[in-house]
Amino acid sequence: MNTRSCFKGIILVCLALLLQNCASTNEATIPRGWTYNLNWENYNSAESTKSDYLIVQSKEDMVLLDGNDGRIVVDDIRERGGFFSEISRDFKEQVKEDLLVSQRVNIKYFHKELPQLGTILLFNQVEKGDQVQSYDLKTGEEKWSSTSYVWNLDKYEDIANIAINELMGGSLGAKGMSAVALQTRLIQSMIQEVPEKDAFLFRTVEKLYLINHETGEVLWENEAMVGTGIAAVNYLPQSNEFLIASSMSGLRDVLENVNEERELKQLILVDANTGDLSWKSEYQGRSEQVKSIAVKNDKVHLNFNGGSMEIFNFLDGERIWGTRDGSLEGNTKLASFTGNYNLMETIETAAPQLDGEYLYAVNPKNIKAVGLPDKQIQKFDYATGEVLWDIELEKTTDIRDMLLWDNNVIVRLSSQLPDTMSGNVSNILGGVKDLGFYAFNQEDGTLNWQLSEPFKNHVTNVVYGENKAWAAGGESLYKFSLDDGTVLVDSSYEDYEIGEIKYIHESGDKLVLVGFKGMAIVDKGDLTMLFSESPNGRLTSYEINDRFLIVKMRRLLSGKENIYVYNLTGASPITSFTLTPPEKDIGGVLGSKGYYPTNNFKQLITITERGIESYEVY
Numbered sequence: 001m002n003t004r005s006c007f008k009g010i011i012l013v014c015l016a017l018l019l020q021n022c023a024s025t026n027e028a029t030i031p032r033g034w035t036y037n038l039n040w041e042n043y044n045s046a047e048s049t050k051s052d053y054l055i056v057q058s059k060e061d062m063v064l065l066d067g068n069d070g071r072i073v074v075d076d077i078r079e080r081g082g083f084f085s086e087i088s089r090d091f092k093e094q095v096k097e098d099l100l101v102s103q104r105v106n107i108k109y110f111h112k113e114l115p116q117l118g119t120i121l122l123f124n125q126v127e128k129g130d131q132v133q134s135y136d137l138k139t140g141e142e143k144w145s146s147t148s149y150v151w152n153l154d155k156y157e158d159i160a161n162i163a164i165n166e167l168m169g170g171s172l173g174a175k176g177m178s179a180v181a182l183q184t185r186l187i188q189s190m191i192q193e194v195p196e197k198d199a200f201l202f203r204t205v206e207k208l209y210l211i212n213h214e215t216g217e218v219l220w221e222n223e224a225m226v227g228t229g230i231a232a233v234n235y236l237p238q239s240n241e242f243l244i245a246s247s248m249s250g251l252r253d254v255l256e257n258v259n260e261e262r263e264l265k266q267l268i269l270v271d272a273n274t275g276d277l278s279w280k281s282e283y284q285g286r287s288e289q290v291k292s293i294a295v296k297n298d299k300v301h302l303n304f305n306g307g308s309m310e311i312f313n314f315l316d317g318e319r320i321w322g323t324r325d326g327s328l329e330g331n332t333k334l335a336s337f338t339g340n341y342n343l344m345e346t347i348e349t350a351a352p353q354l355d356g357e358y359l360y361a362v363n364p365k366n367i368k369a370v371g372l373p374d375k376q377i378q379k380f381d382y383a384t385g386e387v388l389w390d391i392e393l394e395k396t397t398d399i400r401d402m403l404l405w406d407n408n409v410i411v412r413l414s415s416q417l418p419d420t421m422s423g424n425v426s427n428i429l430g431g432v433k434d435l436g437f438y439a440f441n442q443e444d445g446t447l448n449w450q451l452s453e454p455f456k457n458h459v460t461n462v463v464y465g466e467n468k469a470w471a472a473g474g475e476s477l478y479k480f481s482l483d484d485g486t487v488l489v490d491s492s493y494e495d496y497e498i499g500e501i502k503y504i505h506e507s508g509d510k511l512v513l514v515g516f517k518g519m520a521i522v523d524k525g526d527l528t529m530l531f532s533e534s535p536n537g538r539l540t541s542y543e544i545n546d547r548f549l550i551v552k553m554r555r556l557l558s559g560k561e562n563i564y565v566y567n568l569t570g571a572s573p574i575t576s577f578t579l580t581p582p583e584k585d586i587g588g589v590l591g592s593k594g595y596y597p598t599n600n601f602k603q604l605i606t607i608t609e610r611g612i613e614s615y616e617v618y
Helices: 003-020 083-097 154-168 174-183 251-257 329-337 589-593
Strands: 022-024 029-037 045-048 053-057 062-066 072-076 109-114 119-124 131-136 142-146 191-194 199-203 208-212 218-222 229-236 241-247 266-271 277-282 290-296 299-304 308-313 319-322 353-355 358-366 374-381 387-393 398-405 408-414 436-441 447-451 462-464 468-473 476-481 487-492 501-507 510-515 519-523 529-533 538-544 548-554 561-567 572-578 595-597 603-608 611-616
Touching: 029 603, 045 589, 053 109, 109 191, 191 229, 199 229, 199 241, 229 290, 241 290, 308 358, 353 398, 358 387, 358 398, 374 398, 374 408, 436 468, 462 501, 468 501, 476 501, 501 538, 510 538, 510 548, 548 595, 561 603, 589 595, 589 603
Parallel strands: none
Antiparallel strands: 022 029, 029 611, 045 053, 053 062, 062 072, 109 119, 119 131, 131 142, 191 199, 199 208, 208 218, 229 241, 241 266, 266 277, 290 299, 299 308, 308 319, 353 358, 358 374, 374 387, 398 408, 408 436, 436 447, 462 468, 468 476, 476 487, 501 510, 510 519, 519 529, 538 548, 548 561, 561 572, 595 603, 603 611
16 A cells, blocks of 8 residues: 555545534634534424523424533424324324414424523423423423413404404404414513522413422412513512513503503512512503613602603502603504514614603604604603603604713614614605704703714714714714714725624724624724725624624625624634525524524534534634
8 A cells, every 4th residue: 555645545534524523714713512413304493592592393393402512401302203103193283283373383382591590481382281391401300390370372362353453454464463473472471580589470361470490389379460471570679579560462462552441551569478469550651662660769660662761659659650641652652563663763762861850751753644753852850740841853763872961962863773783764755864963952952062964874873982982874983072072083994895884892992893795893092994804795694792703694696694703802803604504494593593602602503404503613
């Protein structure tokens, strides 16, 4: 045997093995972490949880994986093969088709993760009955199982269909709307963990429970709370009480909001040990938009996505006033049902700001048959809700980032798209008020300064400093003073071909620019370019933290999707590779997106034709 040929062959084999275990580019390599092989023909959903667990399932099978190491936590995969196995499978399929819920969804379990308690609850919606199973996420051990808690809400489907037809005049297709709303299963809003009590609150169809997460023991139950879910919870350790906002959990919220006489959306105060009711009150906003509950002095603030707040007396629960009390409240609630980003408000609309005796808030002003509605900024007397002044902004998209600074109320007028993927308003019919930054005097509402020319059609999110701020418009970045709106430094990155800047991220003394065609890292002080790259394709999504940026780009002609990973600390690329998803469409966040970084960005998890693979970012 030729020794040289043999030696060369060994080298080639070793090189092939190295490449097989790495995603590589000309710049760097990134080793594979773990692999889980599966046949996607048997699955149709891949979901990720807040604590980096992965749920892959179909109507019949489910496996729960730890995204950090690929460990199997729960394995509920049926055995396949054999004649009698196929007969059994056909019988099960027939049973499933008799269930309403299995006609709408294609997964076996709904889930609710309790990350602070290290627990996941699985709700079997294929088998008859209201089965709930509790698993320890670290060990995979089943803690307990129960069919005592009635969580299935299918019985509301008929009334939902009728009411939606009445509400919408039948124009939107009631059955389709109710199916979509009920398919979310309402599970996420029926349960809230309370780690202070090693337990979770569970609002079933029948009543409210506090349940020990380890044993499934009912610590107490309460029948006074209405609604079919929990919108928000605040545990008050000093008084050992729970402030709870009930929820209608989706579609029924819209239906019942039409009838203001029904008591279906409550704010309640209960004893955390016994569940005894101290007081109950009603709130008016949409329960799906409830963001949080806070206690300020002797008042309770119920905060909503969309920029509104309702204020209650903490002693007896009496509703005092709300920032959106008025003629447009019903129209705004109805608009919010069409989506989180609509003409009236978005989930990123500026939150109300309290400053001593005064509260500043954003509200819709006028609805128009054609074009954008007008908006307004209002100053309220905090104690009474009296409007002290209001500023009308015509043809306004969305008002965000309310900042109280040096006797100014500073706001950013933005497009109605998410800040993570800022949009351009140059093509909106009927005209639009210039985007950008506006500062109004806190005393009388007069305009003190305005910075809109660089941003009139496009503005990104904003990074705030001590007395300055950074924002991008188009392909340029601006550093400006919060005192008077003066531009301190500006820099155009058009020559670097990163495209319209969609998002800026602060990373130490640097700013990371995520563009439609690429990315860049610039110095925060003078905005000089430190690193940039413009890979082939167009931005479809990205993930970012202070150390790493992961970008997915789609090539225009081939449609292929490539992943690019960057080290932000070292201002350098790490790797890139092409996603190879299965031909079959897979649901869930991980399934539809194709990739997912763990919370610490240590593992980059991807969907492949053969299953799920992870790569070690560091």
